[in-house]
Amino acid sequence: MSLLVVGTIAFDSVETPYDRRDVTLGGSATHFAHAAAHFGPVRLVGIVGEDFPDEHLAGFRKRNIDCAGVEVSKGKTFAWGGRYEADWNTRHTLFTDLNVLERFEPKIPDAHRDTEYVFLANGTPSVQLQALSQMTAPKLVVADTMNLWIDIARGDLFEVLRRVDGIVLNDEEARMLTDERNLIRAARKTLELGPKFVILKKGEHGAFLVGQGVHFGLPAYPVDDVVDPTGAGDSFAGGFMGYLASVNNTQPHTLRRAMLYGTVTASFCVEGFSIESLAARTRSDIETRYNELASICTL
């Protein structure tokens, strides 16, 4: 198996109703890679500035995350700041400093171009396409996106949708993309745009998978204490793709199990700031929670 992610590596500054962290390790690819690395090696493609500490890269490598595709560029690392309200669902972006991300042109290392499982984390659709065009033998490509690209880069995003196997959306994005309030209809309309399956994330309300020959829904894992929801969606995708890559199978019953693994890695993610909780867990912790979640879901 081989798994590659293209996305952001960032410095996050997060305020919650209970606590805060400044300039902590974040970014879509960071969260994805730390979730997926529990299942096997991950190839990371992204860009950081000269201010990005070597110890972070060493930390990635220690966790089986290959950083050959991480470009260190002149300038500062992408930085994001956000604040959550007490309901956890309302998030205010306080700042977005693109910095080196502004000139990010993903270069997939030659040795990584034959990767079979590819995740295009949230980013400019044109950058996602640029990365995808360098892959020589993708077996399963899944992309994430956000409302901004649905709004300002719809043409490129539609091209992404035509070229990927799966797309990950939250409820708001699905409605915005399809102009359809009902989520199931929104998912079906999304399928008409190209992908074989759609994953609909509903945060604390769980997730849905709708695709050719598969329709699966499950609740979120009941987390007692949410610390920081940042990265939950990327950690979901990491657990989902990491599991699929590890078993090298994309049959409906495997996709269902992958949804549970994604739910589990997302639940670990929200129990800490940055990658703190996710990185502190073992594969055995994941299996324990998987079994617990399976028992909650099972008839």
Next chain:
Amino acid sequence: MSLLVVGTIAFDSVETPYDRRDVTLGGSATHFAHAAAHFGPVRLVGIVGEDFPDEHLAGFRKRNIDCAGVEVSKGKTFAWGGRYEADWNTRHTLFTDLNVLERFEPKIPDAHRDTEYVFLANGTPSVQLQALSQMTAPKLVVADTMNLWIDIARGDLFEVLRRVDGIVLNDEEARMLTDERNLIRAARKTLELGPKFVILKKGEHGAFLVGQGVHFGLPAYPVDDVVDPTGAGDSFAGGFMGYLASVNNTQPHTLRRAMLYGTVTASFCVEGFSIESLAARTRSDIETRYNELASICTL
């Protein structure tokens, strides 16, 4: 098996973003009974005014709903009016005319006092207690409630909670009752108040069952076109209790199946105004949708 419901029978006037119905058959016990009657006979206890058409009562009886416990009282039937916003989650109560409901003192017919499965639909907790005190051999008692009683009749409601086996709450009620935002913790706190299990309804986001030795969660059935959500919670309870009574078993695996049946009857309820869609379905329709939902939930 025997199943009894105490609750309201009403004239509902409902406005949705797409349509409206004036003075249509409604009420918590009405919806519950029509959902539960798909599984076996139901004993209905409630009050109506002299204006309540005989054909409605005949309709109940035709559907295996015993109306011996329905009191016809001088005055007008309880009437409720509400309007839904386009998100379906925001409901404005336009009017509540208690009418005969104001002097409702439930009298359980002698022949019905030995009923084994009892549902205390939403109503004044003192009325729920009055009904419950007349039951001689209840095997499973489940109650519903609402924010109003949590607010103004907390003492009586706590007495209800001490005396029932199960309580049905929506997320807002659970939070209000326990002063706890996290729904799982709210459910656990509710268990400390007496009941053996709590059903947490989250509308379009599904439902949870948390109790001694059981924790189960499932998504809502993906309804394509919602017509009117009024009565969804009571129809859920009707399918849940109707199934339990029909198999006369309250083991955890039966409770899990009952959650699916409740989800199915609720989904039929919201596909029409009043009891239109629910009453038009057959047990076979219910089984078909049950299997579909089971396949969506099953790993």
